[in-house]
Amino acid sequence: MRIRNRMINLAIVLLLIAAAGSGCRKILDIKATNLVNESNAWSSLNDARSALLGTYGLLRTALAENEAYWLYGELRGGVFAAMNRPDLQAVIDGNLKQSYSLLNEVSNWRKFYAVINAANLFIERSGEILKRDPQYTKLNNSVDIAQMKALIGITYFYMVRIWGDVPLVTQSYDGTFPKIPRSQGRAVLKYAEEQLKAAAPVLPYVYGDVLASYFPGQYYGGDRSKWAGSLVTRNAAYAYMAHIAAWDNRYLDASVYVDFVISNAALSGINASTVYDLTRSDGFFLNQNTNQVFSLGFSAADGESTPTGHLENLTLANPIIPRANPLVYVPDTRIVSVFNEPGDQRFYLDSAGVAHSAYFSESSSNLTIFSKIKVIGTGGTQQNTAGQNTNVITVYSSPVVFTRLEELKLLKAEALTVLGQPGDALDVLNEIRFNRGLALLNTTDNLLEQVFHERQRELMGEAWAWYDLVRYKQIKNNDAAFNAMRQKGGIYWPVSQDVIDRNSSVEQTPYWK
DSSP states (O other): OOHHHHHOOHHHHHHHHHTOSHHHHHHHTOOGGGOOOGGGSSOSHHHHHHHHHHHHHHHHHHHHGGGHHHHHHTGGGSSOEESSOHHHHHHHHTOTTSSOHHHHHHTOOHHHHHHHHHHHHHHHHTHHHHHHOTTSOHHHHHHHHHHHHHHHHHHHHHHHHHHSSBOOOOSOOSSSOOOOOOBOHHHHHHHHHHHHHHHTTTSOSSSSOTTOSSSOSOBTTBOHHHHTTTSOOHHHHHHHHHHHHHHTTOHHHHHHHHHHHHHHGGGGTOOOOOHHHHHSTTSTTSSOOGGGBEEEOOOTTTTOOBSSSSTHHHHOOTTTSSOSSOSEEOOHHHHHHHSOSTTOSSEEEOTTSOEEESSEEEOSSSSEEEOSOOOBTTTBSOSSTTOOOTTOOOOBOOOEEEEOHHHHHHHHHHHHHHTTOHHHHHHHHHHHHHHTTOOOOOOOTTHHHHHHHHHHHHTTTSSOHHHHHHHHHHHHOOOHHHHHHHHTTTTSOOOOHHHHHHOTTOOOOGGGO
């Protein structure tokens, strides 16, 4: 079952009602049977809420459908291997032009432009509600518009990391989507950062807190726990800006942005996570929470658990779920090469060769399962542990998580290393190492390698591997083959032929021609 069929809930349906012009129908290929006349839209507080949450839902679809978030960011990193899935192995090997339907679907940026169109439409039309519904205040509208600007910036950031040069659309369209050529990735990143920078001062640190000094009170009927991690906060905006700057090789800006988040983390309820938090089924990855900084959720309580759209659908097998083998796994030789220090709380081999593991589990086959993330249903640890019953459908409720405090601190260490402040970078790195049971480093030799090695260990399975590899290679600038591939756009995904057929102004990336 496609994830879209399971996850379009009332909020998204109402978004489409609010955006019911013929243009949105054509852009999204949506039939008009469930839509009302546009004259009835943008009238009430509920219209604003539905359109707002629906735009978040569209971003969730764009990232989660076909497990795209992990195909883009994790599998191409070279740590995982595929089990009887040549299409997934093609992603791992970087053979992205192979004729698999999965690759064609994930190469299509249409779902991302659905987010941008919905956000632009909200910015353009939501002010009409102020004239029609006195419950909808000017401040509420300002905060809502700031979120839409932030989502535009976030979406373009994802697109530039995936495709490089992409068409820059700055308004909603009523009618056939315009045939806009690709803009340079750096220009699009600049626009994305501008959107986030404009939104940040208007965004609250927390939503739904009656005691908040700015934007207090319930938000669309929800309290602080309702919105934890699920809406773009001021800290989330700065976290995205930090990664935009790092991707653009502006590490001084990245360092400043990260410092803002670290200094103000408590205002958004952002705290460090232990290995126990990260690996238990009812811990960090169960539902949305403020430690995730920003995430797109699949709440089991709201009936949004799905069988696809989660890393677990790729990595788990017996005895955790009733499946003989995972679709992807980390070979044992790679596990021990990545987790190569004694005492590592995530995984290590002791002197007797006994494995101590929190990130991996033994399977009923000969494969080791990557089980760091395993939120099954409402958070149970196992389902049908004894069986090979393929008729049982396993559902998951783990969210798509952007970042957390440990990742941001490692980005800070990366930035400080590049900026020539190795002592400060070492202090940050050692803080993470200490919290994971590793010995403190007392030298800055090979510091950049140490920082990225720690990112590989700490963030495995969280869709950072490929992007980290790209940044590392660009910083080192000593791999001629990689540089040649990067200059032709080979670090990006090809553009789906479906996109090119629909928009004659779009040319294929040179590397993939």
